[in-house]
Amino acid sequence: MQVTDFYVSAPGKAILHGEHAVVHGKVALAVSLNLRTYLRLKATTTDKVCINLPNIDTFLCWDLSELSQLIPYSFDKREEVKLLDAELVGRLQDFLGVTNGNLDTRNMATLSFLYIYISLFRSSELPSLTLTVWSELPTGAGLGSSAAYSVCLAAALLCASGAIPSPLKEWDHTARWCQEDLELINSWAFQGEMIIHGNPSGVDNAVGTWGGMLRFLAGKIIPLSRVPLLRILLTNTKVPRSTKVLVARVKDKINKFPSIMTPVLDSVDAVSCTCEKVLSEMTREPIRGEHYNTLEELIDINQHHLNVMGVGHPALDTLCRVTLTRGLHSKLTGAGGGGCGITLLRPETDASVIQTTVQDLKDCGFDCWETSIGGPGVQQHSPLSVKEEVLEVLNHY
């Protein structure tokens, strides 16, 4: 099968409001984070399939003849992509020498790629190609880097297999797929996520696919039609933490102080709903300073609530304090206990203020990016629309 060259990108994810509360049946708002993962698919004639993941120093090639041995006999239909093909997963684990106890990032990324690649091409001929993926997202920081990777893989390989069309017209810089195609991309990305995470919520790949904002409640994911693009700083305190430990800590606190904590969860729920309402207003009426004031107030309130839940950290307090001295409001995003925080930038926030703030945060030992939330999900790119420094990396291999 012959494929054509192809550039695709997918965004990361941040939780705007409702982290932890969502575990206890409350609304969470997940938003796309415009730190993106880029993928280049290149057709080759080497009868090999190669994958280059420079972020995690992984560069692998396999002969197509070797891989075709792994295709299971039983035939998996596209409608059944809600479940993993256990036989294929097992064969791939054996092939790569990966056991369930050896789930490092490189192995998971490789396994996920080969799974989607073989699954999509098992009924035809395995194509000769090279995939290179480069991400602006830090890995393991709760920013949906694995989902952005899986979404890119799914979109590129579905396109290469002919299951979905290439949406890019000659004169386009970027283009997106129709709803039906996005659903297919999302379901294959979810397969990748299942391989990487075991039991993912599906939020990360949905955000990577649809972009914008999603409402997540009791396992149900509802993409919100229109949200404004909000400029933010994304700060990684680099304080390591375990999501599992933090989730358990919140649960313990609820058990210890039910009468105190139950209303706090209700208040967080109301923060998410109020935020959703304000963002929706911002797409329907002229954006006013008051909209931003309210968004800032909600950020402050939720950050205090997260501290009450016990998932704050002195590094996050520092983030909030440092940004507040510049008039900017921050909260943790995701699991907390360290990890990442977001800082809302107002439309009128001056470039010099942003620059100084970023420098202040870097001086605290944090990583900091100026980016945005609420931007587009997975999209195809013309080479011209890929940032030069990213293109350089992608074309290097």
Added chain:
Amino acid sequence: MQVTDFYVSAPGKAILHGEHAVVHGKVALAVSLNLRTYLRLKATTTDKVCINLPNIDTFLCWDLSELSQLIPYSFDKREEVKLLDAELVGRLQDFLGVTNGNLDTRNMATLSFLYIYISLFRSSELPSLTLTVWSELPTGAGLGSSAAYSVCLAAALLCASGAIPSPLKEWDHTARWCQEDLELINSWAFQGEMIIHGNPSGVDNAVGTWGGMLRFLAGKIIPLSRVPLLRILLTNTKVPRSTKVLVARVKDKINKFPSIMTPVLDSVDAVSCTCEKVLSEMTREPIRGEHYNTLEELIDINQHHLNVMGVGHPALDTLCRVTLTRGLHSKLTGAGGGGCGITLLRPETDASVIQTTVQDLKDCGFDCWETSIGGPGVQQHSPLSVKEEVLEVLNHY
């Protein structure tokens, strides 16, 4: 009428939990603060009544003949002390040249003294005496300094008038009155508070009278039988604020975000009730580290809630941060927006840690005292039981 020399003291007040929430129908816990106001009553033969208030540079004397002109004709019975005698107040205002627009601390303190003095002795002969009052409490900091003053005045003058006995036995250092006498002291102290504050809640004079802890809910004041004495640091950030403005700010926030703020008030209510339960446990069972852990958690939670209500201040954040670096937990007390904060000291907290923390806080420009909450209310002292530096001041005049 001949009176005998007399030393009396009354504590200040701090809000342990529930400030602001109490305005919205939730429980507040008011505790006695062992920064005390001391009063010395000295019998004289000068046919004068003198008052010395060195804290506010007030030293005044009047001839008894002059004051006896002010006694109203109508006779006020002791049972009717719930209301002010408007005729007497008017006469005293005229006498002192005080109008309602000129309500400074000195005038209010003087008016309050003369009102109680004349009221209690109007049916007999005005006695010749000198009162000296010295307070460890900063004034106007929301720590109940005016109530402690009124309680001391009421206790000393009621005792001098023979309305209540002197409880001090020869061998005692300190002594307290029986319940009935305390109720009389409290009702006269409330009169003093009405003169000073116009429309006081009655909490401050109740704490000054009964000490320990009071539960305040929907205007009802319930003294709690037994509470443990807790060591604290009391810090005055000296950031000026208006209680009225802060109360309005909370109200505005509740109106803006009812679904978010209503559960926060419920959570504060639960903090107060949980704290009351823990303190009561601490009087019934051996005090464990876990009790203190819980008290610390409640302090942290409420401080976050008060920030959510919008009554925090960077100076209070500094207080919390500085004390937390020493493992100590703090919250604002009272109106917030600056003002005072309390820091819980554990039984095992080392003297050196306390000393360093106090110094750190003083280095921030704050005033800081090591004291306790939950101690006794108004009491009579033998001169020996008054701290030497206080005795020196009281006996100087």
